[in-house]
Each structure stands twice: as C-alpha cells, then as structure tokens.
Amino acid sequence: QVQLVESEGGLVQAGGSLRLSCAASGDTFSVYALGWFRQAPGKEREFVAGIWRGGGTYYADSVKGRFTVDRAYDWMTAYLQMNSLKREDTAVYFCAATTATTRALRVSEYDYWGQGTQVTVSS
Numbered sequence: 001q002v003q004l005v006e007s008e009g010g011l012v013q014a015g016g017s018l019r020l021s022c023a024a025s026g027d028t029f030s031v032y033a034l035g036w037f038r039q040a041p042g043k044e045r046e047f048v049a050g051i052w053r054g055g056g057t058y059y060a061d062s063v064k065g066r067f068t069v070d071r072a073y074d075w076m077t078a079y080l081q082m083n084s085l086k087r088e089d090t091a092v093y094f095c096a097a098t099t100a101t102t103r104a105l106r107v108s109e110y111d112y113w114g115q116g117t118q119v120t121v122s123s
Helices: none
Strands: 002-006 010-013 018-026 033-039 046-052 057-059 067-071 077-082 091-098 117-122
Touching (some): 002 091, 018 033, 033 067, 033 077, 046 067
Antiparallel strands (some): 002 018, 033 091, 046 057, 067 077, 091 117
C-alpha cells in the first residue's frame, strides 16, 4: 500500500503561482510514476502532469509551459509548480501513484490517490 498526502492548496489571483507537494509513504518501491490530476465542478477528473521514476515528465497541453512537475531524490515527495495560473485552473488537485511501467495518463491506470486539495484562481 502507498499513502499520498497533498499539501494545502489555496486561493490565488490569476497570473499568480502556487506550489503543491505530495508526500508518499508505504511501499513506494513499487511506484513507477507519480501523477497530478484535477477535477473541476461538473467535469471529469483529468490528467495534468506526471513524472516517471527515470525522471521523464509529461504534461497536458493545457498546462504545458506553465506547470512543472518534479520530485525529491528519494522519490518520497512530488511537487507541482503552477505558474501563470488562469481561472480555468480552478479545481481539486489530486496526487496519484501508479505501479504501471508504461506511461500512464488515465485515471484508471493509477493505483493510489491522495485526498485532493482545492486550488481556486480568482480574476
């Protein structure tokens, strides 16, 4: 089992920045990638960014160039740096972990989830 705990989100003005963290514990040796997803009211949960054990990263087109995902060297913490935030970035953000060894972009491919944290971007 893997436990994931996200840091607190917050309220930020459009154009501002916010950094989320995700602390992993438990059987982290089985984790191949950590991902960030988000879910806005009335919408499905969507992939935002992911980082693989080898260090490779992948981003949704909607956040490319604005968001950066990275991790601590010991693979116990992942981060999501969000810059140039827009109102449409408002959502509950989730950290997730997958044991799949291929690039995982879908909700169904992730095995463990954090509780989610609210990010609200105001105009």
